[in-house]
Amino acid sequence: MKVIKIDKKDWAGGLDKASSGYRFFGPVEDKECHNFKELDKGELPDFNFSNTRLSAKSVVFPQTEAMFEYSLDENEADHHLMKECRKNDAPRAVLGIRPCDASAFLLVKRNFDNPEYRDPWWVKAYESTTFAGLACNNPCASCFCTSAGCGPFDEKGLDVLLVDAGDHFLAKVVTEKGRKMLAAAGWNAETDADIEALKKDAESKISSFVPTDKLKDKTTMELYNAAFWEEAAFACLNCGTCTYSCPTCWCFDIQDESKGKSGIRMRNWDSCMYPLFTLHGSGHNPRGTKIHRVRQRFMHKLKYYVDKYGDGIQCVGCGRCIRLCPVNIDIRKICEKMNSYEPKAGDCNR
Amino acid sequence: MSNYTDKIREISERLLKEGRVDMVIGFKQGTMPMMNEPCFVKKPEDVSKLVWDSHCGINLANYLTDRKEKIGVIAKGCDSRNIVTHIIENKIKREQLVIIGVPCKGMIDRRKIASMSDAEILSVAEQNGKVIVKTKDAEKRYERTDLLQKNCALCVHRNPVIYDELAADLVEEQKNVDRYADIREIEAMPPDEKWHLFDDLFSACIRCYACRNACPLCYCPTCFVDESRPQWVGKSTDPIDTKTFHFLRAYHCAGRCTDCGACERACPVGINMRLLTRKLEKDCFESFGWEAGLSLDQRPPLDVYKTNDPEDFIK
Amino acid sequence: MGIEPDRLHFSWISSAESTKFVEVVTGVTEAVRALGPHQKFVKTNVKVA
Incomplete structure (x- = not known):
């Protein structure tokens, strides 16, 4: 694959040039942390970050997304009919997404874009997006991406991999989409610079490793009934921080809201940590306690997903849930517990 | 300690x-x-x-x-x-x-320490009233008293x-602590300025409810934001709904909050929602001479009726 | 929290105090009319992005 050298002094100019063809999204600092937002004309992404507070999933899958509109005004011909909202699906480019967040989209894709179901909103947004990732030269101590099928220079899920090399970026072209974006910006100085050494250096800085090799051979019900869940779940507050900050959590809830005679049907992120998530109309809740809910989160990510897709865990090792959890519940420790679990006689927790 | x-x-x-x-x-x-x-x-x-x-x-x-x-x-x-x-x-x-x-x-304010360092913090230790913060390449020492959580100070x-x-x-x-300097400043603001302040304060909220769930006062079997029959508060990221949640939650804590700081500490985006709970704490102190949780023999002011309750606001 | 003080009024009126009722309601109406329509805490439908 080609590598293009982009001088940092040509960065703003190139983005400006490409901005006629793309809506740009990038990390911007606000209130002491970075998050992704749509960049205004001329606004530059701020790459002075280790990772954004929240993941980039909201660019494709917003926390609140209008799906349908309707009118309750009987004078209108199409009253009480759900009409799909017209969305801006002009090409967009996400600048500076970390490889972990980009590869998370591939895991999420299994839910939103599969042979049985294609979610029109997610698919349109995803397909219109070019992902120009920024390699992680200095991974955090809480990142364990290399244990989660990813890595600081991982290319899957990306269209371009940018590597910060001091006064310039090295842009590795991964897909045709990526090549087009670089061309639109007028960046075309091919170089034979090698990013392998930088990649090795970054990978060697990963200090956190999590064994996942035995998860698929564990018996689901034995793990489900393991005694350690009581202890593991004790501290949990059942807030939604882990799920909302997670780039691979995809659950949502659909709500109608109307004002006057017009209304919308929208979806909002939901969280398996909330009691309401599984509450039945009858009042029964199959996941009625904290232990049920904590177990579900980890079993889904580290066992059900592993079994269902046969392609590793539903986690990219970005470490956000570890860093943001108010009570320090650490997925690495839980994964270790699950991976090394051997049932003992009488060991049961229902 | x-x-x-x-x-x-x-x-x-x-x-x-x-x-x-x-x-x-x-x-x-x-x-x-x-x-x-x-x-x-x-x-x-x-x-x-x-x-x-x-x-x-x-x-x-x-x-x-x-x-x-x-x-x-x-x-x-x-x-x-x-x-x-x-x-x-x-x-x-x-x-x-x-x-x-x-x-x-x-307690030590972990966000303050994190915000003072450009590099990732690898360890924090304490020695003789000093806090030693280690990053990959540096080790810095601070006075412990300068790093307290805001509520602890x-x-x-x-x-x-x-x-x-x-x-x-x-x-x-601690003696002679002025607990409400910032609250008095907000009280003195004209309405528009207050509105703008709270708009900005809660703009980063992701409705994860970590503040509510970390709060020992928030034990309702079903929180008002989770009620669905009827649904009192919208579920989207609409700023009005977000503010409704924060304002009402704070009111539910009036006369009960001890300013333990769990809410602010738990917040993944660092919102200082204690500005609301402390205003109510201040009002309870000024109106009823009340501080929450000091005695097993007295009920919080808002769940008792007294004939001498101040009622200057009723015209 | 940013609501103008004149928008919110409390009063205790006995059913026998008809004159006071009229005075209070007139006063409230005038005070709120002077402020104009309330723009804050008014929700609009979610925007379509």
């Missing part, structure tokens, strides 16, 4: 051995710098798991709600006041508890108000 750990272990071991409690609720060493995890210990041989340092900011009263066991609970000043509130509100019985009081010198009840055991000698309470 780290020498508290030995004493806490000693007391816990004794309580468990003597069968006075079924479990001790405390903290175990966290996996991240400046983080500890609330935990329980049920066997005397496991007490070595328990630790105490300046990162035990989560309010453990939150873990007592509706429990049926006999519990030894470790309590700082604020935790103890919330335990009092829990007892008054019938969320736990006094007889179920052995309170291991921890005279507290304040303003705290006037560091000693537990109710306890059966003590993990250390009582500490001197």
Whole structure:
């Protein structure tokens, strides 16, 4: 694959040039942390970050997304009919997404874009997006991406991999989409610079490793009934921080809201940590306690997903849930517990 | 405060051995710098798991709600006041508890430390009133008193108000603390300015409810934001809904909040929602001379009626 | 929290105090009219992005 050298002094100019063809999204600092937002004309992404507070999933899958509109005004011909909202699906480019967040989209894709179901909103947004990732030269101590099928220079899920090399970026072209974006910006100085050494250096800085090799051979019900869940779940507050900050959590809830005679049907992120998530109309809740809910989160990510897709865990090792959890519940420790679990006689927790 | 750990272990071991409690609720060493995890210990041989340092900011009263066991609970000043509130509100019985009081010198503000460093913080330790912050390439020392959590810097009840055991000698309470300087500034603002301030304050909220769930006062079986028949508050990221949640939650805490700081500490995006709870705390103090959780014999002002209640606002 | 003080009024009026009722309601109406329509805390439908 080609590598293009982009001088940092040509960065703003190139983005400006490409901005006629793309809506740009990038990390911007606000209130002491970075998050992704749509960049205004001329606004530059701020790459002075280790990772954004929240993941980039909201660019494709917003926390609140209008799906349908309707009118309750009987004078209108199409009253009480759900009409799909017209969305801006002009090409967009996400600048500076970390490889972990980009590869998370591939895991999420299994839910939103599969042979049985294609979610029109997610698919349109995803397909219109070019992902120009920024390699992680200095991974955090809480990142364990290399244990989660990813890595600081991982290319899957990306269209371009940018590597910060001091006064310039090295842009590795991964897909045709990526090549087009670089061309639109007028960046075309091919170089034979090698990013392998930088990649090795970054990978060697990963200090956190999590064994996942035995998860698929564990018996689901034995793990489900393991005694350690009581202890593991004790501290949990059942807030939604882990799920909302997670780039691979995809659950949502659909709500109608109307004002006057017009209304919308929208979806909002939901969280398996909330009691309401599984509450039945009858009042029964199959996941009625904290232990049920904590177990579900980890079993889904580290066992059900592993079994269902046969392609590793539903986690990219970005470490956000570890860093943001108010009570320090650490997925690495839980994964270790699950991976090394051997049932003992009488060991049961229902 | 780290020498508290030995004493806490000693007391816990004794309580468990003597069968006075079924479990001790405390903290175990966290996996991240400046983080500890609330935990329980049920066997005397496991007490070595328990630790105490300046990162035990989560309010453990939150873990007592509706429990049926006999519990030894470790309590700082604020935790103890919330335990009092829990007892008054019938969320736990006094007889179920052995309170291991921890005279507290304040918890350390992990966000402040993180914001002072450009590099990732790898460890934080304490020595003789100094906090030693290590990053990959540097080691910096700070005065501990400069790094306290905001609520701890303003705290006037560091000693537990109710306890059966003590993990250390009582500490001197902070005197002449002006708890409400920032609140008075907001009170003096014209309405538009206030509106703008709260707009900005809650703009980063992701509705994860970590503040509510970390709060020992928020134990309603179904929170008003979770009600669906009828649905009082919208579920989207609409700023009006977000503010409705924060304003109403704060009102539900009026006269009960001890300013333990659990809400702000838990918030993943660092929102200072204590601006709301402290305004109500201030009002309760000024109107009723009330500070929450100091006595088992008095009910909070908003759940009692007194003929001399101030009512100047009624025309 | 940013609501103008004149928008919110409390009064205790006995059913026998008809004159006071009229005075209070007139006063409230005038005070709120002077402020104009309330723009804050008014929700609009979610925007379509």
